[in-house]
């Protein structure tokens with residue numbers, strides 16, 4: 001796979017899956033611009049960890065749930081690079097709670113960061129993709145968005161919403177050579193999952209047929225394929241990277 005000459009944007013690239021995606025797209029020759037919420041040191045670490053120095057890797061602070069932040073972020077990218085070929089909607093959070101205890105703020109925040117962000121970001125890039133007659137939109141959902149999860153009603157709703165959103169975008173823009181696909185990771189070892197109690201981690205592990213947690217790179221490999229020319233005829237799909245968990 002070769003992404004030379006492509007301009008790729010990754011949301012939430014400072015850590016975890018997003019960092020692995022930034023590194024992979026950079027390795028394949030894309031210019032990568034990524035954003036993060038507040039962890040500047042981690043963002044700098046992502047930039048430093050990229051191995052291909054022939055292309056730029058740029059980090060921006062931008063809250064993907066904030067309409068003005070997203071507008072400014074994409075304006076600066078389009079001013080400098082004049083196009084965006086690939087967008088990986090990866091930034092996400094969880095605020096787990098049982099429904100009875102779930103606070104308004106826990107519901108609202110998760111929907112805004114995980115789902116509304118995909119709308120805000122896609123709306124900013126769709127015109128340039130239409131003009132260039134090329135676009136690869138990739139959305140990071142979750143196994144939980146497919147089958148739900150007790151204690152994660154807000155997170156599951158946001159991730160299920162991403163799937164419906166991406167399929168709608170796939171239908172709206174298929175005729176413009178713009179594809180929209182969803183990656184649904186299972187249990188990937190990142191700061192998000194490291195916070196879970198050992199008992200929950202062990203329970204998950206027992207239910208993964210491949211008997212190991214996933215790595216950011218497992219997800220990044222699929223993202224890179226979906227971003228490439230080789231995936232030109234694939235759109236509106238939800239593909240799991242989960243060691244068989246969602247089977």
Ligand SMILES: NC(=O)c1ccc[n+]([C@@H]2O[C@H](COP(=O)([O-])OP(=O)(O)OC[C@H]3O[C@@H](n4cnc5c(N)ncnc54)[C@H](OP(=O)(O)O)[C@@H]3O)[C@@H](O)[C@H]2O)c1
Pocket residue numbers: 011012013014015016017018035036037038039040042062063064065090091092093113140141142143184185186187188189190191192193
């Ligand atoms: N890990 C898993 O097992 C798993 C499974 C299924 C799906 N996923 C999904 O995969 C994606 C990445 O997960 P992860 O485990 O890599 O998470 P993570 O390690 O917690 O990293 C989250 C990333 O998102 C950024 N971010 C959070 N809120 C943001 C906001 N409002 N604006 C911009 N950036 C924001 C963070 O920036 P800062 O560093 O500045 O905080 C960070 O770069 C998420 O959408 C998650 O739901 C993860």
